[in-house]
Amino acid sequence: MKYLAVLGRLSDISLAELTAQFGESVKKIAPNLAVFESNKTININRFGGTLKFGKLISENPVDYLLNLNTSDGAFSGKFVIGVSDYSKGARKFKSQGEALKIKKILARQGRSARVLQNNDAALSTATSHHNQMGEKDGHVEFLKVGKEWYVLIGVQNITAYKNRDQARPARDAKVGMLPPKLAQILINLCGPLPEGSRILDPFCGTGVVLQEALLDGYTAYGTDLSDRMIEYSEKNLEWLTEKENSSFAVAQGPATAKNLFLLSVGDATNFSWDKKIDAVACETYLGAPMSQPPVEIKLKEQKQECKSIILGFLKNISGQIDSRTPLALAVPAWLRPNGHYERLNILDEIKDMGYNVLKLNHLSQEDMLYFREGQIVAREIIVLRKR
Numbered sequence: 230m231k232y233l234a235v236l237g238r239l240s241d242i243s244l245a246e247l248t249a250q251f252g253e254s255v256k257k258i259a260p261n262l263a264v265f266e267s268n269k270t271i272n273i274n275r276f277g278g279t280l281k282f283g284k285l286i287s288e289n290p291v292d293y294l295l296n297l298n299t300s301d302g303a304f305s306g307k308f309v310i311g312v313s314d315y316s317k318g319a320r321k322f323k324s325q326g327e328a329l330k331i332k333k334i335l336a337r338q339g340r341s342a343r344v345l346q347n348n349d350a351a352l353s354t355a356t357s358h359h360n361q362m363g364e365k366d367g368h369v370e371f372l373k374v375g376k377e378w379y380v381l382i383g384v385q386n387i388t389a390y391k392n393r394d395q396a397r398p399a400r401d402a403k404v405g406m407l408p409p410k411l412a413q414i415l416i417n418l419c420g421p422l423p424e425g426s427r428i429l430d431p432f433c434g435t436g437v438v439l440q441e442a443l444l445d446g447y448t449a450y451g452t453d454l455s456d457r458m459i460e461y462s463e464k465n466l467e468w469l470t471e472k473e474n475s476s477f478a479v480a481q482g483p484a485t486a487k488n489l490f491l492l493s494v495g496d497a498t499n500f501s502w503d504k505k506i507d508a509v510a511c512e513t514y515l516g517a518p519m520s521q522p523p524v525e526i527k528l529k530e531q532k533q534e535c536k537s538i539i540l541g542f543l544k545n546i547s548g549q550i551d552s553r554t555p556l557a558l559a560v561p562a563w564l565r566p567n568g569h570y571e572r573l574n575i576l577d578e579i580k581d582m583g584y585n586v587l588k589l590n591h592l593s594q595e596d597m598l599y600f601r602e603g604q605i606v607a608r609e610i611i612v613l614r615k616r
């Protein structure tokens with residue numbers, strides 16, 4: 230099955246996420262688009278880097294709609310349709326025109342349809358999400374790229390991300406706010422893993438990565454230097470487990486808080502993890518929070534501290550994980566007055582410790598920066614495999 234992905238703002242990181250999950254068939258076809266082949270079921274809610282997924286259709290859009298089935302048989306109600314044109318040079322009026330053309334042909338067949346208004350050549354993520362495109366029976370969005378037509382199978386659930394981030398009971402602005410989307414990206418960068426695999430976050434803080442690991446059907450193992458953070462993670466994971474329990478898919482028996490996650494206070498540079506670790510996904514220590522680019526001496530001190538904790542952790546864990554274990558790390562990079570980010574530059578040391586640094590889809594390490602415009606401490610994503 231051929232799929233189309235509309236990539237998020239940091240499209241190279243999104244491309245890496247898809248490549249880690251779907252392999253080398255993933256090809257970037259435009260700055261914000263990728264196509265790939267897969268026979269897996271794709272759930273957009275698990276991909277932090279993708280805005281929309283579409284599935285290639287072989288028939289024309291009208292026939293697709295007329296053959297549309299629901300769980301109760303053929304769909305006979307009123308359609309809500311949208312056309313998002315992602316072709317090069319696409320224009321709003323043209324994609325709107327395509328949608329109106331479909332409406333007209335449907336009318337000739339005695340079927341009615343409401344066309345969503347485009348503000349652009351493509352419907353925005355918010356419009357698609359709020360109109361439940363691809364979700365509610367008869368709500369169909371077509372994604373057009375050149376001569377190919379795809380049907381939307383999922384759009385980023387903006388509401389669910391916001392709720393997950395803001396409704397959890399224990400939050401702490403000082404340890405930074407890892408966006409749940411980035412947590413998902415880190416987990417996905419570890420590659421496809423069997424259900425129930427144990428994901429370790431050795432700098433778990435308030436538990437954002439662990440929450441996403443549970444929602445992915447994995448089990449979570451979190452450690453952190455601070456006992457306060459472990460308490461926060463515990464509160465958040467208990468909250469999530471109560472809220473979502475029935476949806477967790479865990480290989481080992483019924484899902485209870487006890488067998489879903491494990492938390493412990495521990496220094497990542499010398500801790501002995503006593504359960505088998507299948508993958509490591511974490512945002513490491515990022516240094517002090519900053520509201521302005523640091524002065525040279527402060528930057529040097531911060532870099533040194535972060536470097537020693539991160540390398541200390543990788544050295545410590547290397548004897549505790551099997552060969553081929555994947556690790557995806559978000560490490561700090563600092564904005565300089567010239568507008569560039571200064572990185573830790575620790576890849577050589579990491580390689581010398583027995584890890585391979587992965588280059589997904591031939592992306593260079595330079596492309597793996599996650600930041601908002603003007604953010605002082607950005608995150609550089611490093612994907613490793615234990616040799």
Ligand SMILES: C[S@@+](CC[C@H](N)C(=O)[O-])C[C@H]1O[C@@H](n2cnc3c(N)ncnc32)[C@H](O)[C@@H]1O
Binds near residue numbers: 404435495
């Ligand atoms: C940037 S925060 C991670 C936040 C986390 N992603 C979350 O969801 O809240 C870094 C965390 O690393 C912890 N930390 C700092 N040094 C550590 C060490 N040597 N070993 C383990 N944890 C450490 C801090 O207590 C903090 O919770």
